[in-house]
Amino acid sequence: MxxxxxxxxxxxxxxxxxxxxxxxxxxxxxxxxxxxxxxxxxxxxxxxxxxxxxxxxxxxxxxxxxxxxxxxxxxxxxxxxxxxxxxxxxxxxxxxxxxxxxxxINRPTQMKRIPSVLTKDEVAGLLAQMDGLAALIARLLYGTGMRLMEGMRLRIKDVDFDRRVIIVREAKGGKDRVVMLPQSLISALRSQMQVARSQWEIDRHAQRGGVEVPHALEMKYPHVGHTWGWFWRFPSPTLSIDPRSGVQRRHHLYEDRVQRALKKAVQLAGIVKPVSVQTLRHSFATHLLHSGTDIRTVQELLGHSDVSTTMIYTHVLKVEAGQTMSPLDSITGKQGMSALR
Incomplete structure (x- = not known):
């Protein structure tokens, strides 16, 4: 019942x-x-x-x-x-x-489409066309497989430099998970933390409203939104009005900033494939599987509840690896060459 x-x-x-x-x-x-x-x-x-x-x-x-x-x-x-x-x-x-x-009432059937995936060279070329904070976030998304909003909502306390892990809180389906912290991003993330610390200090001295915290946590701990650990790792440079509480506070960086920067970088890199922020996540999964990572590990890193969702990336690998040879390529000798002329 x-x-x-x-x-x-x-x-x-x-x-x-x-x-x-x-x-x-x-x-x-x-x-x-x-x-x-x-x-x-x-x-x-x-x-x-x-x-x-x-x-x-x-x-x-x-x-x-x-x-x-x-x-x-x-x-x-x-x-x-x-x-x-x-x-x-x-x-x-x-x-x-x-x-x-x-x-x-029947739901329309969602077509199963193979995701657009970039090669490692294409990812490198794409990231090379980005700079600043947008570049750091794009590298973080590709290096961890996080969704865009999962990366934008990271708190200071969620990045563990000692254990080299990132804890993704309340992801899709309300689940938490742990992903790796790329070694190559540690220095940049530490620098960004200092930038965020300066912003937090300014807000604290100005006695502004603390950041939003989930559920009723603020009612139980009234000052938790003002603490350093709960502050955004990528805070917005401007204040905004919380639509639910009406309190003026600092939100995390607006996701459109990364999306616009990525779209521009795709054009500069000369990539003709359809590319969105989600493509970085697809490429992360495909490249891990290609390097021999177990599919169950990739499933956990992506936060998929069912391994069948992760299996879609194996179809991409089959095409890329060329495991099935075309009959055209089996034509050899003069007869095959003359037919091509």
């Missing part, structure tokens, strides 16, 4: 969605996404002026909305699944409606 959530205090639908998301400790990005789809769904179904509450609608309206996304807006499979997840959350967790039709 599913545990019951406490009754909602808000009366506005979107406030109820927001309240339930925060009760379940979902991320801010998930909160924004689910609010977007709940608002879009209500407005689209009431586009003729007949605005109705979602509890007064059902399978017909949900299926029509999802069909519109697929046929008219031609959204991707991932976006389609995202919208469905948001609506399921709205009905099940917010409205408390768990009807049979919810189970009958």
């Amino acid at each position: 599913k545990p019951r959530s406490p009754p909602l205090q808000s009366t506005c639908l979107l406030d109820q969605v927001r309240e339930r998301i925060r009760y379940m400790h979902y991320s801010l990005s998930t909160e924004k996404t689910y609010l977007y789809w709940a608002r879009f769904f209500v407005r689209w179904t009431g586009r003729g002026g007949n605005m109705r509450h979602p509890r007064d609608m059902g399978a017909q309206e949900v299926e029509a909305f999802l069909s519109m996304l697929a046929t008219e807006r031609r959204v991707s499979v991932s976006t389609h699944n995202q919208a469905l997840s948001a609506l399921l959350f709205l009905y099940r967790e917010v409205l408390g409606i768990d009807l049979p039709w919810l189970e009958g």
